[in-house]
Amino acid sequence: MPRFRLASLRNVLLIARREYRERVRTRGFLITTIMIPLIMGGFVCGSILLGSKTPTDTQIAVVSSDTQLALDLQAELERRQRQQDDIAAQAAGSPATSSPQKRRPRILVNAMDPGPGTRAQLNSDLDSGDLDGYLWITPSTAPAGRPTFIYTSRSSGPSFIKNILADALSQVLIREHLAHRGVVAAEVDTMLQPVTIVAGQGVSHQDHESAEISVSVLFFVMYMVIMLYGMNVARSIIEEKTSRIFEVLLATIRPEAMMAGKIIGVGSVGLTQVGIWLVAVLLLAASAVGIHLGGDTVHIALTRPQVIFFLIYFILGYAFYSSIAAALGAMTNSEQELQQLNMFLVLPLLFCFVMLGTLLTTPDSTLARVLALVPPFTPLLMYLRVCLGHPAPWEVILSIVLTSASIYGIIWVTSRIYRIGVLMYGKRPSLPEILRWLKYS
Amino acid sequence: MPIVQLQHVRKVYDSKVAVEDLSFSIEPGTMFGLLGPNGSGKTSSIRMMIGITAPDSGSVSLFDQPFTRKLLSRVGYLPEERGLYKKMNVLDQLMFLGQLHYVSASLAEKRARDWCEKLQITEAIPKKTEDLSKGMQQKIQFIAALLHDPELIIMDEPFSGLDPVNATLLMDTLVDLRRQGKAVLFSTHRMDQVEKLCDNIALLHHGQLILSGSMREIKSSYPRNRIRIHFEGGDGFLQSPKIESLKRYPGYAEIKLRPSVTLADDAQSLLAEAVQVASITHFEVTEPTLEQIFIEKVLENSPGKPLDFTLQLEAPEESYLDA
Numbered sequence: 001m002p003r004f005r006l007a008s009l010r011n012v013l014l015i016a017r018r019e020y021r022e023r024v025r026t027r028g029f030l031i032t033t034i035m036i037p038l039i040m041g042g043f044v045c046g047s048i049l050l051g052s053k054t055p056t057d058t059q060i061a062v063v064s065s066d067t068q069l070a071l072d073l074q075a076e077l078e079r080r081q082r083q084q085d086d087i088a089a090q091a092a093g094s095p096a097t098s099s100p101q102k103r104r105p106r107i108l109v110n111a112m113d114p115g116p117g118t119r120a121q122l123n124s125d126l127d128s129g130d131l132d133g134y135l136w137i138t139p140s141t142a143p144a145g146r147p148t149f150i151y152t153s154r155s156s157g158p159s160f161i162k163n164i165l166a167d168a169l170s171q172v173l174i175r176e177h178l179a180h181r182g183v184v185a186a187e188v189d190t191m192l193q194p195v196t197i198v199a200g201q202g203v204s205h206q207d208h209e210s211a212e213i214s215v216s217v218l219f220f221v222m223y224m225v226i227m228l229y230g231m232n233v234a235r236s237i238i239e240e241k242t243s244r245i246f247e248v249l250l251a252t253i254r255p256e257a258m259m260a261g262k263i264i265g266v267g268s269v270g271l272t273q274v275g276i277w278l279v280a281v282l283l284l285a286a287s288a289v290g291i292h293l294g295g296d297t298v299h300i301a302l303t304r305p306q307v308i309f310f311l312i313y314f315i316l317g318y319a320f321y322s323s324i325a326a327a328l329g330a331m332t333n334s335e336q337e338l339q340q341l342n343m344f345l346v347l348p349l350l351f352c353f354v355m356l357g358t359l360l361t362t363p364d365s366t367l368a369r370v371l372a373l374v375p376p377f378t379p380l381l382m383y384l385r386v387c388l389g390h391p392a393p394w395e396v397i398l399s400i401v402l403t404s405a406s407i408y409g410i411i412w413v414t415s416r417i418y419r420i421g422v423l424m425y426g427k428r429p430s431l432p433e434i435l436r437w438l439k440y441s
Numbered sequence: 442m443p444i445v446q447l448q449h450v451r452k453v454y455d456s457k458v459a460v461e462d463l464s465f466s467i468e469p470g471t472m473f474g475l476l477g478p479n480g481s482g483k484t485s486s487i488r489m490m491i492g493i494t495a496p497d498s499g500s501v502s503l504f505d506q507p508f509t510r511k512l513l514s515r516v517g518y519l520p521e522e523r524g525l526y527k528k529m530n531v532l533d534q535l536m537f538l539g540q541l542h543y544v545s546a547s548l549a550e551k552r553a554r555d556w557c558e559k560l561q562i563t564e565a566i567p568k569k570t571e572d573l574s575k576g577m578q579q580k581i582q583f584i585a586a587l588l589h590d591p592e593l594i595i596m597d598e599p600f601s602g603l604d605p606v607n608a609t610l611l612m613d614t615l616v617d618l619r620r621q622g623k624a625v626l627f628s629t630h631r632m633d634q635v636e637k638l639c640d641n642i643a644l645l646h647h648g649q650l651i652l653s654g655s656m657r658e659i660k661s662s663y664p665r666n667r668i669r670i671h672f673e674g675g676d677g678f679l680q681s682p683k684i685e686s687l688k689r690y691p692g693y694a695e696i697k698l699r700p701s702v703t704l705a706d707d708a709q710s711l712l713a714e715a716v717q718v719a720s721i722t723h724f725e726v727t728e729p730t731l732e733q734i735f736i737e738k739v740l741e742n743s744p745g746k747p748l749d750f751t752l753q754l755e756a757p758e759e760s761y762l763d764a
Contacts, residue, residue: 011541018537022529244524248585251491251518252541254510419493 011253015261016268019236023269033273037280058161059130061110061122064137066147070111072172073135073165077107080168107161126154135165146173212360212388221274222314222379223349226321229270230345233263233322234329234338237418241333246418255415259330263322263411270318309386316403317379321345323410330418348376355381363389373399375406442505444469444593444624445490450499452485459485461648463499467624467641469592472615474635474656475628476735477645483628484521486645487597490626491518503593514543517591521598521628523582527571531557534570535585542589549588556584560610576603583611587618594618596627600634612638632732644735651738656731663728666704668696668711674719681714683707693723 023029064070112118114136125131133153140147149169151162171192178188240246249258328341355377359368363385372382373395382399385391443466452460460482467473475483488494489501492510503512526534532553539549557563560580565573570581579602586594594615600608616638619625629635635642635656642659644652652659671693679687685699698707708726715721729737 014537014540018526018529022526026528243527244520244522245526247493247520247522247524248518248538248582249541250493251516251520252513 008254008257011257012261012264015249015253015258016265019262019265020268020272023232023266024272029269029273033276037277041280057106057108058132059108059110060132060153060161060165061112061125061134062137063112063114063118063122063134064139064147065114066137066139067111067113069137069147069172069176072175073168074109074111076168076172076175077109077164080164081106107164122152126152129154133161216356222317222321223353225270225274225318226325226345226349229266230318230321230325231338231342232270233266234325234332235335236262236266237326237329238332238335238338250419255419256411259323259326259411259415259418263319263326267318267322306387309383312400313379313383313386316400316407319407320375320379320403320410321349323407323414327410327414327417330414349380352377352380356384359384360388364391369395373402375403378403442469443467443502444504445473445626446502446505447486447490448500448502450486450489450496450501452482452489452494452496454485458648460489460496460645463643463645463648463650465641465643465650465653467593467626469624470619470622471624471640472619472638473624473626474639474642475626475645476630476632476635476642476731477628478630481645482648483645484597485648487518487595487626487628490595491516514589515592517586517589517594519582519586519596519599523579525570525578525582525585527569529570531568531570531573531581532566535581535588538585539588542591544589552588552590553584556587560584560614576607579603580607580611583614592623594623594625596625598629599627600629600631632730632735636731642731644738646739646742649742651742652734659734660728660731663734664700664704665708665726665728666698666700667727667729667733668698668708669723669725669727670694670696670712670715670721671723672715672719672721677718678711678714681711683711697729 062070062073119136122131122134126134133151136150136152138148138150149165151165153161174192175188178191179185183191240249246258324345328338328344332338332341355371359365359371359381362368368381368385368389369391371377372385372391378399382391382396386396446466448464450460450463451458463482463486465473475486477483485494489496490503491513492508501508504515506512529537532550535553536546536549539553540546544552554563554566557566560583562577562580565577565581570578573581583596583599586596596615599611599615603611612634615625615627639656641655642653643650673692676689676694679689679694679696683698683701684696686697688695696711698704698711701707705726712721712724715724
């Protein structure tokens, strides 16, 4: 009876539209839509402000009886900083000199000879804060041995300084060593030129890093949206039960249509809100603040198939978990009871999260192939495989079919639980009772 | 063509039998009263008629066809548990419910406004449902059940909780709808409403049909052995051997005469006795009221059981309807 099916679809849309309009009109929607980005924006701006204050120049002293070594170290550190400035300038697309708005923290080195009162002087400078640390170089007593290096710093000083110093020192020592062997300075420079790897214009799944990031983003967006809106589906069903409106509705429409309408309606509210936030984030990223955030470390490159599959699996995942939430709502009579059951939503997601690490490295293992076809895990894990692995087309299609079928199945079961559950009052049903209900309607 | 037909319907919840072997039918242009005390199976029967639950055995047909959900677009339903979206605007709410019944948005709006005018609640149209009084909400729900111009109107306790003015307004509306040829079924535990309005009735007790048929036939099958007498003065005539039982109230008495072939004469001679000792302001000889019939029927069906339901029959908050 295609005409009747059409009528059902019409009812689903009517329910969804009502749900959507009533929810979007509320003050609560307006407040969360505005407040959450503001709060998050506040955090981001705050951390940028804090971040821009902390990296100040580090003043250190190098004490060595071998003056040449101290000067070489000083030169090496300065050379490195120049290099970094150049890279940063290239990333920003402008020469280093024209973008002085943010100076990178520098390590200022002061070379000095050890004297009788030097150590005491340095220690008092350290205490007063004029100095952040000092490196004391004691020449080796053995003829070919290495000198010993002791770095003393204020406890609050940044710890990475020690690594930078060790790195620079080993370079200096290699240079010195090569120079001793008679290698020309220019040759040494070429030899020690740092290697840079430029990312090529690869195919999507070779861009492992950005795929990893987009999978993580999907995971967190999905987790957040499911927790926020999946629970809204459940809550809206409980609300309908307490207001007893369902009886009028059930006298005209099928409970399946009602469930589907609710999931779509409440779901679209969630998608609208996330959409608004995404636009806000994009605007934020486009502004000056965003540039500093992204910086030169992360470069997200999404290809079109990645975006399309993101949407497909996001919608599937959302529908899947919302229909489970709907089932929880149909089984419970109050928010408190619902809270006790929400682990059914969280556990599968957490399981995906646990598996994420394993699958990132081996996206085409048997384990990954099997798990990605299990409906609760499909949205996250199959997406991960699409981005990072090489799933066969039939696997992708099968995963979509299986998840869609299980969404339909869950809604079918839920609507039966709902139809009977709403007509019973008071107590929460036990499992055998739920099974009986399924048979009974 | 019967609009509704129930045949040997049975429904069991867990171990409790809600409805047992229930059969009746409703014709177009008639008003049908489904009666019984609380918990007698009225709501369960109604829910089976509109497919919220299915009968365990027996059959339900609507409009001379076996039940399908498709037929529900021709049924208007007012549930006992009133429920509306609290936060929703009244007009939006009515339009939404109308559209669910396949009425176009514009027609639903027009009918909603017309009905609000008819039921004198136009001022409620722009308001949120939760801001309305309970009686007004009930009228809104009443309208919601009628927006799609249903051929069958099923109302579970439509007048409960309404003041006499509004209850009468809704009753008149239902009478109008019957005149337009609609079939109306309503349930109640108030026998006086049924007596006033219904063409046919079905009396339920503990899920069983204990009496059904046309109101007129049921009443005429009982002898005119009831007397209601309002009097001032002596009440010696109440000791007459012709009286089987009686109830004394301030200012009047309700009398049941002993079965006899000369009932009409017995009544007249009782009046003659009364006139001698008291001044009579009202004297009426009738068949038993539906309520009296019901009580008798229930007693026949469950001897020895206490008459707990009589308390519900005389629920004080609704007794103004007796007036």
